[in-house]
Amino acid sequence: MNKQSSLKYILLSAMLFLTAAAEAQFHIIPQPVSLKAGSGSMVLSKAAVIGVNKETEPIGRYLQEYLNQNYGLATTVKVYGQIPAKTPIRLNNVWSNQEGAYTMHVSPVSVSISGNGAGVFYGVQSLIQLLPTDKGAPLKIAACAIADQPRFGWRGLSLDVSRHFFTVDEVKKYIDVMAHYKLNTFHWHLTDDEGWRIQIDKYPRLTEVGSKISYYAKRGEFRKLDNLIDDGRDGFYTKDEIRDVIKYAQDRFVTILPEIEMPGHSEAAIFAYPQLGCQDSTGAKHRVRMLDPGEYTFKFMEDVLTEVIELFPNQYVHIGGDEAEMVDWLKSPTAVALMKREHLKNEKEVQSYFIKRIEKFLLSKNKRLVGWDEILQGGLAESATVMSWQGEAGGIAAAKMRHHVVMTPLPYMYFDAPQANEELEPIGWNPPVTWQMVYNYEPQSKELTAAEAEYILGAQGNIWNEKIPNAQHLQYMVYPRALAVAELTWSPKSEKNLDRFGWKMKNQYGLFKLWNFNARLPDIDGIDNIVTNKTRLKLVMNYPLNGAKVRYNINGKMPDANSTAVPFPVNINVPLKDSIGLRTFTTWTLNDQHIRQTANIKRVSIKPTHEKPASLKPGMAYEIFKTRERDIAKLENEKPFETGVTNLIVPFKPVAEEYINWVKIKGFIKIDKEADYELTSGFEVSPALFVDNEEVIKPGFNTYVEPQKALLHLKKGVYALSGHYMADKANENQTLIELKTVGGDKLYPKFYLIH
Template sequence: MCLCFTVNAQFHIIPQPLRLTPKPGTFTLKNNMVIGIDADNKATAIYLQSYLAKNYNLHLKVRIKPTAAAIYLLLDSNRTKGDYFLNISRSSIKITGNSNGIFYGIQSLIQLLPQDGAAPFRLAACEIVDEPRFQWRGLSLDVSRHFFTVDEVKKYIDVMAHYKLNVFHWHLTDDEGWRIQIDKYPLLTDVGSKISFYEKQGKFRKLDNLIDGGRDGFYTKADIREVLKYAKERFVTVLPEIEMPGHSEAAIFAYPWLGCKDSTGAKHRVRMLDPGDSTFTFMQNVLTEVIDLFPNQYIHIGGDEAEVVDWLKSPVAVALMKKEGLTRPEQVQSYFIKRIEKFLLSKNKKLVGWDEILQGGLAESATVMSWEGEAGGIAAAKMHHPVVMTPLPYMYFDAPQANESLEPIGWNPPVPWQMVYNYEPQSKQLSTGDAKYIMGVQGNIWAEKVPNLKHLEYMVYPRALAVAELGWTAKENKDIGRFADKLNMQYGLFKLWGLNARLPNIENMADVYTNHDHYSFVLNYPLKGAQVRYSINGKMPDSTAAAAGFPLKIDEALTDTLKLSAYTTWLLGHQHILQREMVKHVVVDADDSIGNLQPGLNFSLYKTKEVSYRKLDTIAPAAAGILSFPQPLVAAPAGSPLFNWVKVNGFIKIDTEDDYQLTTGFEESPLLFLGNAKVMDRERNRYVEPQKALLHLKKGYYAIRGYYLADDTNSTQNLLQLQTVGGKVLDPGAYLYHM
């Protein structure tokens, strides 16, 4: 039985190809067919052969330049950037490209195969011309807070490769663990990889930032080589990260002389390396062994969250500042990074660091990963340094994917896949020339709250698929609605691969404000075979409650508030998700005696430190006028710590009595009132806590007022949208008025 609905006749490839043209007919793949190859791409053919045998019990033969074949993998030396051509006809399948292009074509082919593993294996005929938008399409893995085994890392790389992600950023060292064997300094792994053990012995600080006290372990050099070989076969580059000068507590625990000394004699947690010659000798020796292992041209040296003020009490650092004429500790960070950069250049390697390496002066050849937001990446690109965009909040997958109270514990506010998908790496603040320095994008996962592989997969997927499409698909080809359909189609593959991706939400479940006395709605779900357990009294049901299938109709009288709680399971309850919906009864009244109105809404703009909209009426506005729609008012950045508050007011004019739906396009919701009734709550992410007002409106005028913060995020989003329940979207110029 197929577990997912069919969308677009099988063409549900992620990331979206550059051009896909359906053709008439199908091709049927059968046992003992031949994969025809050139002499130099046998390894890729064996990869496809092994995949089909493992997942479909379908056994094909690999032949070099056969007279006839079912699948042709043809090398084309003119293709150099991972682009490929895939043609499925009634008689054969042909994939043309360079080595990695052929591999990417195979991944598209894999997504066109039946997901349930049952014969016959019919593929819809089509022609695909495809190429990547960015050359850096990354995903990180923090193995320092919780260690992941070689087999677990291999599976992580496998799924990356299926979605054409090509940079595996391996975060190998941090405060909570050193995970890579260094022959010259055996205590790094003998001691530094066993932080959890030493914490339990009372010899290390309490690991209260970790969900379960951590998971010890390290990779031998043989392990590293095994992973590198595996990644190379899947055209994934491995980027090692060795943290410095901060986040070095595990190394300092193993070799205390590395740590920043305090001339006052104070005892405190030491995470910073002392910037002396012995430390640089140590780091150069470590990096030499790392470089000998990793063929990648880049080495990541961290550089983030360095507690540089510690250096002001360090005799070594103070002496260095005096010697070099440095006046601020940030300049010591720059000195440290530049000295490491010089060493890496001597080994023909390039330095990558987090955006804090901009502080005090950026190393000349450095590549910047912008994580604190976009500002560092934008600044570096304007300086013509290569940049990988990986900013909070969009690219941080240790954040929950939905309402924090219903999801596993994580850092930061929720980041659903829609936020990831909507992110644009080439900021509009960059000129066309500067934007060329954006090498690509990367999703990050930090493992403080991620204790095992199943949990890791839950946090990373499906969000990583949004990164894949963001990094590969041409900007003009992105379509969030189409992507949502394709995403739901991936769950058959996730099942095939044993991937514990987070389940999708129940469709259209949102907080509702309504003036109806009765509320009737249908719960739908995109995956077949899912079940739901629910209650309407606000209490969350669990696996012991009675289960119902989808679609599920709920029909209830409404006098005040209905609190729907849902517990959805799929595949025999191996995973569940929790959702809540509040349906609140409101009263809205029309005024049919208002006249002399003009199109648009009144607005007042306030530049203030106030965080509450309630205090705006006590402040003189910086500007006022008439707001035309559909775009909201966009104010120039006020500059920290000021906010750009906007207040709007006016009327909604209804010509025909009917049922209407009012929604907002803002990612962070505005606060809206119709008369005295609140119909939209503020600061709710529309993907995490969606809202709508379902109202029966009589002919007349309804007073509307609202408040929001104008910023870059909502500058291209619609403040509100009114439509009939039948789905017809109304023109705001025809119903928004002011006095």
């Protein structure tokens, strides 16, 4: 390389470094469609003017209140016909054919945000994320240019207030933080078995009695509330309170979707008005959660929905439809008579009849019906929108039928599940769901054609509050996972980047602290279950939040708040003879925020084989077994369905529902240079992997919940490799084995896999 070329190379490298460093300042969630770093930054003065026009004045007032309240500024809002170019912050209303689109330009002298309605508001949210979260620091805003618009129109988050009631102020704060991250649909679950939370003038006992289920349970007049961690929280919203919340949400461009459950999950309503309950001709006494499908019920629910519709201005009303105990109808004289009269063949068709009658009523009021995916059973109502919660199948079926769909599937979109190892987290439903699992979810299934995928309106995170008694606990369960929903529903699919999102997510905690918002703390990086052949454990524990402290033990005993705390980083360097149980208790800020983590470090002996590389062929040998057998040990003498050689990804072979694919792999890892190596799997649910017959990756663990890796010092040579896993759609495109030098780059499988 000559001097001129060398100089060009140095300059290019410097420019790339400076560009990367500049863009590292931008941790906006959701990721904008286009973001370009500028030069320098703007310093926002204490008395800055926010220039608005008539259309953007409410957003200007919102920003003024935010800046003055959170940073102690004295900004003012001025309304102009034409906003002067020298105004420090300019909010311009411009027409756009894309709802929610905006542009933002930050220079060393001003900030300009342009968009239509919601777009200007979303630009303001991006601006808020560019502000420092230290109130005492100068308010520097990095220069940049952003052009942005949402991918999906439905970016949702639910709140169940039936199991535990939440106050108006608590609901407003929930909406506030949604809006900060451009989530725009608040699904308000207002009725269920455990409580009726909305005032209905025509039927006052719904709130006089149905909102006080906890009170009546304590008196012995109502069943003991099951599944709750306590006796619940009674309460309801008056119509004036609901109007107040609706206005609050509208000011933040959030639409409220009310849910009135039917025909199941209706026990609170039935307790208030027993005539609603499903009749039983056998005279049996049992818990009644189903509405009787008679004219009294339909008139009652139409009256209720009329008052709901008068309150809520949005297009949709959610009527539930899930988990209906339809077999109860087979004992009801009303339902049996209905089946005969309408020629309905089974109870599922009664459900369809019920939903279609409610749909017809809603259409007469210019509203559209939303229901959970059970409303597909017995025949889907003509204009219904389906929320797919029992996995994706219902949503895929509805989209193929040309019905609109909101994807909310288990497990990815259910935030009542714990966020890490169940033993270390607050009690919840279902196996753990981490923010990585949420982020990796794609609402538009590959099973849909491009035309069918257009019927996917977006996605929504759900939270059910049997185990969540207060607002602080609620915030812990929903965030940071809701941030992943925000990005996967807003940002282009091509812009998804898990590592970048993780970095940006950790940068949100300054805002959470500013807002006094109890999001779950991030994990310590690198606390993994480790198998190693090294004689010492060397580990550096780092943490992304300044001021955090950790209490830890390596004797397998979990520390607590009374243990000695030390600041990060923490260096662990101890002899390793057998196994170590690392336990950590991390705290941050003063309101008792903490998380616990565990890792087990096991020492093994790994030796090379006597095989010579020259006698071996490239690739890894595999066998596929098509079987009903779920115990792989019983396949020892079975003949494989297929054999082959691969460089890592074994072709996925679809099988009938009752069959499964077991894959066995066998080969060697060829090491050309003695060094420390890290071996992991890219499977979300881990395979079993063995090196020299030592199990280094255990099967069946979620890599995000209980990460595993092998840290091995390997000499030059050949090491026996084997393993097995169950092949399915979840891992068909995932990487079975990842090998890299510690602190270095990943190695290419075609160079180290042989058989």
